[in-house]
Amino acid sequence: MEGHTIITSLHPDGEPKSPKGVKTTVVNQCGCYVRDHIPISFKLWKKSKATDIDADVVPETEKEMLWADVKRHFTFPEDKEQLFKDWVMKKMAIAFQTFKKNLNKDYVKKGLTPDFEKNFKNQRPYWEAFVQYKSSEDSEKKTAQAKENASKKKHFHHLGQGGYASAIPKWQKMEDDLVARGIVPATFHWPM
Numbered sequence: 001m002e003g004h005t006i007i008t009s010l011h012p013d014g015e016p017k018s019p020k021g022v023k024t025t026v027v028n029q030c031g032c033y034v035r036d037h038i039p040i041s042f043k044l045w046k047k048s049k050a051t052d053i054d055a056d057v058v059p060e061t062e063k064e065m066l067w068a069d070v071k072r073h074f075t076f077p078e079d080k081e082q083l084f085k086d087w088v089m090k091k092m093a094i095a096f097q098t099f100k101k102n103l104n105k106d107y108v109k110k111g112l113t114p115d116f117e118k119n120f121k122n123q124r125p126y127w128e129a130f131v132q133y134k135s136s137e138d139s140e141k142k143t144a145q146a147k148e149n150a151s152k153k154k155h156f157h158h159l160g161q162g163g164y165a166s167a168i169p170k171w172q173k174m175e176d177d178l179v180a181r182g183i184v185p186a187t188f189h190w191p192m
Contacts, residue, residue, distance in 0.1 A: 003073060005025055007074055008077075014080065014083035014084045014087030023165075030066075033066050034099060037065065039123070040123050040126045040130040041126040041129040041133075042096075043133065044057045045097065063089065066092060103120075
């Protein structure tokens with residue numbers, strides 16, 4: 001099938017494992033679905049304790065529509081559907097927040113408006129509401145709280161976007177190169 005991807009196995013957390021590179025395909029596709037179908041006027045992906053207004057949260061019907069798109073474009077082990085769905089929904093939540101953060105940084109903060117003829121056509125009706133919220137006192141308060149929380153962070157990761165999945169093969173190659181030159185690292189025989 002054209003435009004259809006078969007996922008042959010999943011990690012225990014629902015992340016696609018094989019074929020190689022399928023995780024990136026799924027994450028990228030989830031980002032496209034979110035940018036095309038979820039209005040930026042929604043403030044949150046899911047209801048939080050601090051949120052009283054359901055209108056601010058992406059409705060379950062919208063999420064089910066996105067899940068139907070995923071099922072149309074990806075085949076995965078049937079017995080792991082809920083596990084995969086939970087993982088996909090987490091990735092969509094991240095994509096939604098990242099999309100809005102980038103729109104705010106690249107357009108709202110600079111006083112610009114996207115060229116809706118070229119990009120984000122489906123978001124045009126929601127742009128004014130998005131700008132109004134991002135310019136509001138409530139949004140500024142939440143941003144200030146997030147900055148304060150971030151300033152308390154003590155431990156930062158430096159692995160990049162791929163995390164351990166992309167770092168481990170590099171480390172393994174470095175270790176193999178050392179061993180090939182006759183240098184055995186002290187940690188070489190440690191259990192994994």
